[in-house]
Amino acid sequence: MDVPKLLDGRLKIRHLVLIDALSRQRSVVGAAAELHITQPVATRSLRDIETVLGVELFERGPRGVTPTIFGVAFTEHARAILAQLNQAGRHVVELADADRGTVSVGTHLAGSNVLLPQAIADLKADRPLLTVIVREGSPEALSSELEAGRIDMIVGRLTAPSTSTLTRIPLYEENVEVFAGAGHPLAHTDRLSLAELSNLPWILPGTETALRHELEEAFARTGVPLPEDRVEATSFLTVRELLRRTRTIAVLPSLIGRADSHLVRLPVDLPSVGHSVGLTVVAHRALSPAGRTLFDSLRHVAEQRLSGETAAEV
Known part of the structure; x- marks a missing residue:
């Protein structure tokens, strides 16, 4: 099987965005609505991508679409590319103004009540113009957001070891x-x-x-x-x-x-x-300056304040 030529101009960034949306929505209708395009446009774009790759990425059914093994693999690469593009844009902005920037963090129950608020408060005391976006969700949904670069890290319960794509860092x-x-x-x-x-x-x-x-x-x-x-x-x-x-x-x-x-x-x-409560980040993806600032603040709060409290309860 010949390797697809993905740099000949036929593959567009919008195609990668569509693949990400289809993998999450599991529906052409849902993906089209999210991206504010019509269903025929979404269907045609999916066929275009599959033509370029020479494989079927999604199985079509009456209840929606399901990723094939090719679709699962390509979605992972698409999200990595989109995440790098997001990081690149933000990095340039932050380099232009070191006191500003945006960091997006996902959280679920553990860590959201004490660790994250204290870390944000400490960060904002030093860098009041840095924007922190907090998103709540299930661990599964947040992992998808993290891999796609829509959030920089996850704060919460660690239920699995690190993998080749995700690094999990216990804090307390x-x-x-x-x-x-x-x-x-x-x-x-x-x-x-x-x-x-x-x-x-x-x-x-x-x-x-x-x-x-x-x-x-x-x-x-x-x-x-x-x-x-x-x-x-x-x-x-x-x-x-x-x-x-x-x-x-x-x-x-x-x-x-x-x-x-x-x-x-x-x-x-x-x-x-x-x-264990800790941080989940994407392996081999450097954090932006704003992301690194929040990362350091979270580790500091865990080391200086929470470790002693939790140890006292045991």
Whole structure:
């Protein structure tokens, strides 16, 4: 099979943008809407790319499109190229004005309540004109954003080792504990077991999260079925309000739950349920000056403030 000639002028940057959108949306209609083009234009552009490459990138079906093995591979390269172009533009702007710049960081529950706000506050005290964009999302969605260069790093729970494409940097260890609203009937109980709590309403992480699987294993080890009366949520604001207003209970990272005066920790042993909080960045991709500034601030906060707090709780 001949190697496709991708530098002969037929492949455009807009083609790479389309491939990225199709991989995320899994729909020509959805990708076209995101890119503000018509569906026929999106369909024609996809055929053009496949003609250049000589392979089918997506399988078409009645419910949308699914990447083939070629599509998965090419999407990875397309995102890397787009990310480098984004970085290049931002780098030039920041070199022109060293006190300005923009850094975009993705976050999920762990790290979003203490580590990230403190790091941003420290950064802004030194460089008030530097813009920080914070995006919340699931770990899977944020990883796609990171690979495509739409965010510079992810702050949150580390659930997998580093790979050839992503580097994960642990910053501190954090326990996961059971919390309830301050006025909960069990708020002042000395000791509780999962069995005693199984009939209460729970808020559990989504089924796609690593924490959910660890909790399911913890229940299974104790021979207690997973609570039937439950809500699944990952938004801290939603979880917090439900805990305050109802008799539900939930698992939260220690630093988040203990910092909230409206919540109280329940004395429940959750062995083997904990995690490392840290940074995820793209391997072999240099951070922009603004990105490096936030990166250093996050590491400083973790080393100087959080390591001692979490060690004291263990």
